[in-house]
Amino acid sequence: MNHDRITEKLAILADAAKYDVSCSSSGSNRKNKEKGLGTTGNGICHAYTEDGRCVSLLKILLTNVCIYDCAYCVSRKSNDIKRAGFTVQEVVDLTINFYRRNYIEGLFISSGIFTNADYTMERLVLIAKKLRTEHKFSGYIHIKSIPGASEEIIKEAGLYADRLSINVEMPTEKSLALLAPDKKREDMIQPMKVLKQAIIENKEEKKLFKKTPVFAPAGQSTQMVIGATAETDLEILYLANGFYKKMNMRRVYYSGYVPISNDNRLPAIGTPVPIVRENRLYQADWLLRFYGFNVDEIVDKNNPLLDMEIDPKLGWALRNMQCFPIDINTAEYQLILRVPGIGVQSAQKIVAARRFRRLGYGHLKKIGISVNRARYFIQADNDYEVKDWQPAQIKQFILSEGVSKYKADFSPQITLF
Amino acid sequence: MTTVIYDGSWQGFLTAVFEVYEYRLADTVICGEKFAPANLFGASHKVFTDEAKAVRVWDRLRQKLTPGAYRQLYDSFLSEDKGVEDVLMRYIRYSLASKVAMENDFSHPDILQVKQVSRKVHREKHRMEAFVRFQLTKDQLYYAIVQPDHNVLPLIARHFKARYADQRWLIYDATRKYGIYYDLEKVEEVQLNFTADLQNEFTVSEIYDEHESLYQHLWQQYFKSVNIAARKNTKLHIQHMPKRYWKYLVEKK
Numbered sequence A: 001m002n003h004d005r006i007t008e009k010l011a012i013l014a015d016a017a018k019y020d021v022s023c024s025s026s027g028s029n030r031k032n033k034e035k036g037l038g039t040t041g042n043g044i045c046h047a048y049t050e051d052g053r054c055v056s057l058l059k060i061l062l063t064n065v066c067i068y069d070c071a072y073c074v075s076r077k078s079n080d081i082k083r084a085g086f087t088v089q090e091v092v093d094l095t096i097n098f099y100r101r102n103y104i105e106g107l108f109i110s111s112g113i114f115t116n117a118d119y120t121m122e123r124l125v126l127i128a129k130k131l132r133t134e135h136k137f138s139g140y141i142h143i144k145s146i147p148g149a150s151e152e153i154i155k156e157a158g159l160y161a162d163r164l165s166i167n168v169e170m171p172t173e174k175s176l177a178l179l180a181p182d183k184k185r186e187d188m189i190q191p192m193k194v195l196k197q198a199i200i201e202n203k204e205e206k207k208l209f210k211k212t213p214v215f216a217p218a219g220q221s222t223q224m225v226i227g228a229t230a231e232t233d234l235e236i237l238y239l240a241n242g243f244y245k246k247m248n249m250r251r252v253y254y255s256g257y258v259p260i261s262n263d264n265r266l267p268a269i270g271t272p273v274p275i276v277r278e279n280r281l282y283q284a285d286w287l288l289r290f291y292g293f294n295v296d297e298i299v300d301k302n303n304p305l306l307d308m309e310i311d312p313k314l315g316w317a318l319r320n321m322q323c324f325p326i327d328i329n330t331a332e333y334q335l336i337l338r339v340p341g342i343g344v345q346s347a348q349k350i351v352a353a354r355r356f357r358r359l360g361y362g363h364l365k366k367i368g369i370s371v372n373r374a375r376y377f378i379q380a381d382n383d384y385e386v387k388d389w390q391p392a393q394i395k396q397f398i399l400s401e402g403v404s405k406y407k408a409d410f411s412p413q414i415t416l417f
Numbered sequence B: 001m002t003t004v005i006y007d008g009s010w011q012g013f014l015t016a017v018f019e020v021y022e023y024r025l026a027d028t029v030i031c032g033e034k035f036a037p038a039n040l041f042g043a044s045h046k047v048f049t050d051e052a053k054a055v056r057v058w059d060r061l062r063q064k065l066t067p068g069a070y071r072q073l074y075d076s077f078l079s080e081d082k083g084v085e086d087v088l089m090r091y092i093r094y095s096l097a098s099k100v101a102m103e104n105d106f107s108h109p110d111i112l113q114v115k116q117v118s119r120k121v122h123r124e125k126h127r128m129e130a131f132v133r134f135q136l137t138k139d140q141l142y143y144a145i146v147q148p149d150h151n152v153l154p155l156i157a158r159h160f161k162a163r164y165a166d167q168r169w170l171i172y173d174a175t176r177k178y179g180i181y182y183d184l185e186k187v188e189e190v191q192l193n194f195t196a197d198l199q200n201e202f203t204v205s206e207i208y209d210e211h212e213s214l215y216q217h218l219w220q221q222y223f224k225s226v227n228i229a230a231r232k233n234t235k236l237h238i239q240h241m242p243k244r245y246w247k248y249l250v251e252k253k
């Protein structure tokens, strides 16, 4: 192996792949078979980039050569950059050797499109197949499918990959037509449907025949670029909600556009990455998935944009003061979960602990609730004086105290509230 | 006040708990022999680890507690936090005296503390599963050095055994001077006296596999390439990867 050459290729092809923000390696539960190599489980972040994102997978492109010309992408045909490509075997060797040293949870492979979609996709599937069969590899494999690849090859990918993703790229068809004229929305939606169906069928089959091989056990995910075009949060979140509800999507990723081009269809180079907005979208996404919120509670026609100053849960609470205060000692878990300053873990602790004695503010503080924030919305024993504050006042109080704690956390792996 | 001194092991601690009941010791401070103060005020009681006694305490606790709570006790113990034995002792007294399961009584200070300490240990267990970096030696042993705050090697053995079933590996705790070694069959504790800076004592070519430096180099390159300068956020980076762990991280060299 030529050391310098392989290092250079890795530099180019990791750099080109990094704009795909998904790093998840969870949701699969592959056991190590016959003393092979690897397991998957809850997903481990082995390192963090200097911008605080999780590094869990070896995320690379097979090649950054591409026949398409999507304006928002560094690998687009018209961009004057260095091109490189790995061989299938090189990707396999890198994955195995990184994995054995405990650097990574597995591989995230994607590619620019060369020759045609099927030809490209076949190579990606071959990498996964070699890992699984020749190396008895049970680590995590994520394949980002190539838009336009045929149904058969996408289904074959599911036999080896833990997760498959098809990026919708743009929140609306209009933006896609504007920025990625080679791509058709239908080429993304159709394979999502195919995958959804195949995953459901596989689960059914598994119930009947235990030996049925798994099919994409970590499901499918997608990503859209935000801030490159003019969509509102309403459009973005409704689309995401549709993916969760109709496509059984496991995750939707929001990738704040990083300006890389002088194309006048796009924000100019030097425009800041919309990191706060991206973070607010992830918070809203959490509310949809884990907090039992409906999408129209978070954004609606009158409020099509998320408030950048405060998180969407607090935003909802302030618009719905008629639901508060709620009594910590008696309210249902689902309601407690809706209180600003109380997260999933704290809500569970409250429900468990209140069976032993009535809880006061002292207890809540120790349990880890941010009482300064929650106090406007709850009742507990030895009450603070409950005043009828106006939502705008509450917002002011919360913003003025301990700003740092409520400031946006700049990463898709957030858990705050 | 009685100072109860035991050998620092989990079995030793359980024996100590047994003897606190056996000798009706009240107002105790339980303390590993390494940390026992030289000048003891008041009485002291020396515990000799006794497996039978330990097992009896263990069995009793298992009747009283859910597996999750039992684990929390063990994990907290491994924290090696100063005074954690006394918190555990109070926890155990409370649970043995209580008719109902009490492990979710989070407004009780000891219960809450055990929950929090065990979470802290658990977090470091996860960190170690993430931050171990194996290096391949000439005789095909993957070895790693770590220096965790808490004594987490017993907690991570399972994970590594399941994952790296087809390679021999050794993880060495340079603070506590012992390691866990997997020989393709089983994991064993091994006592070794590596100097903490073993890595610097040999030149790479002497002990490492011929490709080791290439893969370290490639990993460093990868780590550099995935960074997005426009998003730099050092605070968050350090919060996730505290500096005290950097010493053994290939990508941070």
Ligand code: SF4
Binding pocket: A066, A067, A068, A069, A070, A073, A074, A075, A076, A077, A111, A112, A113, A180
């Ligand atoms: S098809 Fe993919 S790699 Fe090619 S330009 Fe479009 S986004 Fe980039």
